Amino acid sequence: MDFTLVIKTRRSIRNFQVNEIPENDIKEILECARLAPTARNVQPWLIGTVTDKGILAGIADATDHGKFIKDAAACFAVFCVKSEKYYLEDGCAATMNIIHAAAAKGLGTCWVAGDKKPYGETIRKLLNVPDDYTLVSLVAAGYAADHPRPLKKTMEEVTFRNKYV
Template identity: 45%
Template sequence: MEALDVLKQRRSVRVFEDKPIPKNILEDIIDCGRLAPTANNMQPWHFVVVTDKERLKYISEKATYGKFIKDAATCVIVYCESDNVHHLEDGAAATENIILAAKAYGISSCWVAGYDRTYEKDINEFLQVPSNLRMISIVPLGYSTQKPAARSKKPLTDVIHWEKF
């Protein structure tokens, strides 16, 4: 899929088929996250890939708006080293790369918030995440036949400003 098509066609999906994602595809998707832009090339990210159904169920029970995570084939949790001043921005860039790479493979996703959420501590303990890492996002991935319609977006003329506001 062409890059601009990926950007324009990506939609959040919360309904997944019971079909695993091949490991080599998951590794390539995570590799795209690893290649995201990063302030001062600090690369503070770590990616926890969860495929075990019981673990997915636990995460879905904890994540306030992520009950559908249990039905995903995989869940990628993006973490960044908290001592990096730009950990939130770098983790967000890595998350976006993961979501777009998944779309390029025909894999659906949905960005679930992780940063500063009440469930961050519980999930971190469950996954044995080192204390110097902060959860940035939870990204369930899976194949889906669901094709959500594009939500109405503001027109470009309402958000673009040339030379000054």
């Protein structure tokens, strides 16, 4: 699939089919996350993939706006070393690579915030991630059970050239 088409057609999915994601697809998604751009090439991330239904339910229960994670086939949890100056930017780049790689594989995803959320520490402990990491994001993933098409703002509403007028 043309990458621009992946970007143009991807939407956040919160309702998933019960199908599992093939292991090779998970590995390729993780490979894409690993290759994300990173400030000074620090690569401060640690990215977990959760497919265990009990752990998915625990993550969902901990979040404020991610209850649908329990029904996803997988949840990618992006953590970064919190002492790194650009951990948030780097972790967000890895998150977008996960989302786009998953879309290219025909999977639906939904980004659930992690950074600065009170449940971040709970999820870090649930997944047994070392103390020097902080949760940046959660990405619920699976085969879409629906295909929402929310309206997007026009180019004129969100862009400018040289100076805003």
